[in-house]
Amino acid sequence: MPLKLLILDRDGVINFDSDAYIKSVEEWIPLPGSIEAIAQLSKAGWTVAVATNQSGIARGYYDLATLEAMHARLRALVAEQGGEVGLIVHCPHGPDEGCDCRKPKPGMLKAIAQHYGVPLAGVWFVGDSLGDLEAAKAVDSQPVLVKTGKGERTQAKSLPVGTLIFDDLAAIAAELIHN
Ligand SMILES: O=P(O)(O)OC[C@@H](O)[C@H]1O[C@@H](OP(=O)(O)O)[C@@H](O)[C@@H](O)[C@@H]1O
Ligand SMILES: [Mg+2]
Numbered sequence: 397m398p399l400k401l402l403i404l405d406r407d408g409v410i411n412f413d414s415d416a417y418i419k420s421v422e423e424w425i426p427l428p429g430s431i432e433a434i435a436q437l438s439k440a441g442w443t444v445a446v447a448t449n450q451s452g453i454a455r456g457y458y459d460l461a462t463l464e465a466m467h468a469r470l471r472a473l474v475a476e477q478g479g480e481v482g483l484i485v486h487c488p489h490g491p492d493e494g495c496d497c498r499k500p501k502p503g504m505l506k507a508i509a510q511h512y513g514v515p516l517a518g519v520w521f522v523g524d525s526l527g528d529l530e531a532a533k534a535v536d537s538q539p540v541l542v543k544t545g546k547g548e549r550t551q552a553k554s555l556p557v558g559t560l561i562f563d564d565l566a567a568i569a570a571e572l573i574h575n
């Protein structure tokens with residue numbers, strides 16, 4: 397049975413985003429239904445991984461310990477609902493550092509696929525920004541846009557061909573679990 401892998405962007409998909417960055421655990425607030433959606437997917441046999449740009453680290457807005465505390469909170473909330481979160485990969489670099497992991501580059505998606513030993517072709521990558529969708533396209537994954545976070549702004553742009561669009565993560569969970 398091939399692994400059912402779903403990869404999520406974080407800010408604007410799992411939690412509220414802010415143009416001022418999410419700089420503390422207190423600012424990290426789950427979007428309505430997102431924790432439940434991840435738990436339901438997990439309990440339905442999906443492996444839910446996360447690929448998130450975190451240039452706020454390079455910019456000095458928060459440190460790695462704070463980022464890890466946010467992710468511990470995410471894991472605890474999903475565990476309370478009987479589910480679990482898989483690998484969380486972040487890019488700590490700034491836009492001018494030329495790293496291979498910052499979306500729209502697909503380095504984080506490749507790292508997740510390598511971790512699980514599965515191909516990326518067709519794997520849904522859910523994001524709210526154009527860079528998320530471009531990263532998916534770059535490795536033949538399925539770009540999926542949610543309208544939460546920056547999603548409605550992104551929807552007004554020219555999207556990669558074949559991009560799927562959903563209202564939110566709960567709608568994606570319903571689609572994947574019930575179809
Ligand atoms: O959506 P993910 O990838 O989980 O994380 C996005 C965040 O790292 C931040 O990314 C920044 O973009 P720049 O990194 O400054 O271009 C801005 O868009 C912030 O509003 C946003 O909080
Ligand atoms: Mg985002």
Ligand SMILES: [Zn+2]
Pocket residue numbers: 487488489495496497498
């Ligand atoms: Zn990076």
